[in-house]
Amino acid sequence: MPKQRRPHPRSSRRRRQPKEGMGFFGFAVRALVLLALGVGLAVGLYGVHLDKVVRAKFEGKRWALPARVYARPLEIYTGRSLSVAELEGELGRLGYREDAQLARPGSYHIDGEQAAIRTRPFRYWDGYEPERYLSVDLAGGVVKAVADGNDATPLALVRLDPALIASIYPTHNEDRVLLRREQLPSRLVKTLLAVEDRQFYQHHGVDPKGILRAAYENLRAGRTVQGASTLTQQLVKNFYLTQERTLERKLNEAYMAVLLDWRYDKDEILTAYANEVYLGQDGSRAIHGFGLASRFYFDRDIDELDIPQTAMLVAILKGPSDFNPQRNPERVRERRNLVIDLMAHHQIISKADAEQAKQAPLGVVEGGARPSGEYPGFIQLVRRQLRRDYREEDLRSEGLRIFTTLDPLTQAHVEAAxxxxxxxxxxxxxxxxxxxxxxxxxxxxxxxxxxxxxxxxxxxxxxxxxxxxxxxxxxxxxxxxxxxxxxxxxxxxxxxxxxxxxxxxxxxxxxxxxxxxxxxxxxxxxxxxxxxxxxxxxxxxxxxxxxxxxxxxxxxxxxxxxxxxxxxxxxxxxxxxxxxxxxxxxxxxxxxxxxxxxxxxxxxxLDASGRPLNRYPLAVExxxxxxxxxxxxxxxxxxxxxxxxxxxxxxxxxxxxxxxxxxxxxxxxxxxxxxxxxxxxxxxxxxxxxxxxxxxxxxxxxxxxxxxxxxxxxxxxxxxxxxxxxxxxxxxxxxxxxxDGYAGSACGGGGARTASRGSTPKASSSAEPVVAQEPAPRAPETKRRPEPKDEPRKREVSPFLSDFYGN
The missing domain is CATH 3.40.710.10 (DD-peptidase/beta-lactamase superfamily)
Structure with a gap:
């Protein structure tokens, strides 16, 4: 008789039945956990994708500094042909300002035929030209004397700093005026942060406090009166995204702003923003970046902007189309003065300076200056000769300085003619x-x-x-x-x-x-x-x-x-x-x-360190x-x-x-x-x-x-x-x-040497070649022919090959 198996002690225990409802709760918890994990994984994977997008474009752009192209400098020396109008025109092209006090480099004052100039310092390929006070005497379109403005010491020759005529990328066609962090004026940076993003150096790409503050103000007003986008978010919108107003775009903007802030230093982000922000339109050309805008609106380098000009650039950030100084000058003035008040409130400037700045005109250059490509015909030749004379790998270097042969005075006369x-x-x-x-x-x-x-x-x-x-x-x-x-x-x-x-x-x-x-x-x-x-x-x-x-x-x-x-x-x-x-x-x-x-x-x-690039030799023959x-x-x-x-x-x-x-x-x-x-x-x-x-x-x-x-x-x-x-x-x-030794034959008549033909003419590839047809007056039937006059007598020119006219 088979032996009966004894039941396992646990099997004899009565199984507990779960309480009613506990199974659903556990399932829901597990489902929520799985859902959260799935969403987190999806968000993480999407974040990896966005991170790649952020890095690829930011790394490729942030150090792409263009080459700065300069004209030949104006040389002033005794005896040079130079009129007062020509000198003033050249100073205007250089962005010098009329100032009887000569308070800063890049200023001048002309009284009759006497010019006082405070030059800017500049480093050329062949040496350094220091800042100088100059006294220039002009008379009858000629330089009569050049002297040091401090002690009247005669000067043999001085060079004004050369005009910046373009900012180019030598290996591809694009013009920008890009700036490094150290080139951004402190006053501009402080004003920008005071107006647009006071917590820039504290937040992590998105400012929660700013979002709550803006939401509260908008609810109080019943409409949108305040935004909460940080500079980082604005950079993301300008740099990576479209301008459409959708929830998806805003979420992408915030996510990418956090990633950008995690990846890069605050100063790198600030520099990229300053070079990318949209600040207006010049026909079909968009004005991006403070460097370009400074040249476009004021024909000034950014480090030469005064208080009201700095305030105006920050003011139009709110909406370059609505705050267009050419179309809406009064609206821009009102907004600019508000920015000036904020500058005083945050102690960027004094209250006295603020009151004085608010009285200043906008100072916008009529029609907008061209910061690069003022001489497009010449710049095209520069590009071609860069490719002809220099190695392409050298031209990819950042921060090149290109000194050209363009003479702005001659160019101005040719254009006028x-x-x-x-x-x-x-x-x-x-x-x-x-x-x-x-x-x-x-x-x-x-x-x-x-x-x-x-x-x-x-x-x-x-x-x-x-x-x-x-x-x-x-x-x-x-x-x-x-x-x-x-x-x-x-x-x-x-x-x-x-x-x-x-x-x-x-x-x-x-x-x-x-x-x-x-x-x-x-x-x-x-x-x-x-x-x-x-x-x-x-x-x-x-x-x-x-x-x-x-x-x-x-x-x-x-x-x-x-x-x-x-x-x-x-x-x-x-x-x-x-x-x-x-x-x-x-x-x-x-x-x-x-x-x-x-x-x-x-x-x-010159490269960024001031060393000349090697060029292919150009031989004089x-x-x-x-x-x-x-x-x-x-x-x-x-x-x-x-x-x-x-x-x-x-x-x-x-x-x-x-x-x-x-x-x-x-x-x-x-x-x-x-x-x-x-x-x-x-x-x-x-x-x-x-x-x-x-x-x-x-x-x-x-x-x-x-x-x-x-x-x-x-x-x-x-x-x-x-x-x-x-x-x-x-x-x-x-x-x-x-x-000497080859006087040749006498004029006309006998004694002419017979010259053998050097070659047999080749057949033309065209049945009707284009030939010289220089009209000159047809001589009357007299023995002596008159000299040609300016206006030729009209005649019908036959298209047949045998009828060639020319002189």
Missing amino acids: VKARLPKLDRSRRLPEGTLETAAVVTSVAQGEVLAVVGGRDPGYAGFNRALDAVRPIGSLIKPVIYLKALSQPQRYSLVTPIQDKPVNLRVAGVMWRPKNYDHSVHGTVPLYRGLVKSYNLATVNLGLDLGVDQVAGLLRDLGAVRDIDAVPAMLLGSVSLPPVEVAQAYQTIAAGGFRAPLRAIREV SVVSAEAAYLTQWAMRRVVTQGTATWLKRRLPSDLAVAGKTGTTNDMRDSWFAGFSGDKVAVAWVGRDDNEPMGLSGSTGALRVWGDIMASVDTQPLDDAPPEGVVTAGACGSSLPYI
Whole structure:
């Protein structure tokens, strides 16, 4: 019989039945715990996601300090050409303030022709310029004396601090005026915190007390009268989120503010806020950050703001659209004065200072100053040359300082000339105002420094830059290159070597090419220099064919053209297309006596520690002899005194000797003038963006712009002294220069040397190349031809390939 199992002692106990209701409570507790854990996990995971978002953008932005771009400084020395108006204009561009007491650096006072200036200290690439009190005597547009304002010690030369013309990121296109924490003025910071977030340094991104206080005030008023967002929350809203008013956005804002405060130091957050906060609108451009706003509203660096200006910037934080000083000045004044009272209440300023500050005008610059990109055409050239001359990895460094060659005085004169002349040219051709466009480049002869760039009739427009990118046929501007090539061979050519102005018949791409002179005349045998002075097409083509089209194209590249050049016969009359800046490079080489110095817009780039960045070398190279360059200059001077540019004799001072060349293309689509004085090269172009005919030749269009520029800038005449190796001898009834030992043939008639053709013309890639068409007055049927007049006789230009006109 099987043994019976004894029951387990516990099994014999009576099981307790749970009380009714206890099971549900336990379940609910467990459910709530699980729910809380789930919500906590979700919130935590979402927080991890938000933390990544916060860190990624904040780390990528907070140290992205732009490069500061400076113009060349104004140098003041005895004998310099400088008028009172020019000096005052330059001081205005620098943000100096009129103050008879000279109470702080960056102030000046002008009484008649006596100027007193208290300069700002500045560290250049080549040394430190201390703060100075200056006394400058001006008379008749010239500096008569420069002395120390304290003890009247004469000073040989002083430099004003250079104008800040842009803040850029060299490796990408964005402009900002970003500040470090130490650059934020103490008064601005204290005012900002007093008005916007008094507990900033105590809370953790969100201010619970502030929320309760704002809720109480809003309930009392029955409407929203007070906000509770901290600076950190405002930064999150501006930096990461949209402006929509939803609960989801507010919760994200608070959560991200806590994360931001946990991750980063308070001063880092404050600096980011000061650089990111929205403070107004300039057309399509938003004004973000106190640095940008200070320049935009007051044309001042932020450390130069006074009490009312500081208060106004903080005042408009409440609503930049509602508190717009241009549209609502009285409303802004009322809000500003409230901020001033708060400054006094929190003992940031004294009550006496507060009362005085409330009486001050808003002081907003009319129309808003451009804190960066005041010279967009020039800044585009700076960007390109940074990429050309410096390593990209070096340009990523923060806090670079870029010292450029821009001369604000010259730039101002070029802009004024363009703005004054273009409407006149529109009216002269009965075109709607704004039809014609222009471009101009001015460089120095000796250093090849770019002094001014205008990319269109509106110099402040930051769009298409015609000075750099308008690649247009250059017409007769090619002719000095051809004559320079000839004069570089003194054993064959001199200024008086006879050349043939006779018909040319060449088959090009299956079509007969028959270029003609503008006046439809053939001038027979002429001295070489006259072919350039009178811009005879046939003489130039015959000379170019004798030299070889390839040889001429090669010299144009040696002078500085970098575009592809088709070495075809039409090139000899200007079918080659170049932008104005490349024309300036070629003419600068001629003006500099045959030495090509690559045009540069940058003098030096310093890193944040003041050390210069290494740059790729720029070599000065001799591409033609000084003797040949001088002889070409001599002939180009006669273009002004005897040829197609005689209008300049009436526009320029009688003692200002200049040289140059007009250029016009088919149907008067492009008007050019390029030339130089003793120290400046200038190139001007006028045309239409739609490439339609405009009815202006080189002498009636671009020449007028060029003349206005050169009549207003400070420049020196060409030097008459020839280089060693050039002598003067009698020929053709006058004294002309020659390369010693190569006097050449006599003028005209017999004795002319026969020059072999240098190359066989290539076939053109176009059935109808663009060629020079420089209108000059058609000569009457007399034995003696009159000098060209300013206005050409109208004539219909045939589009057929064989009809080429030019001078």
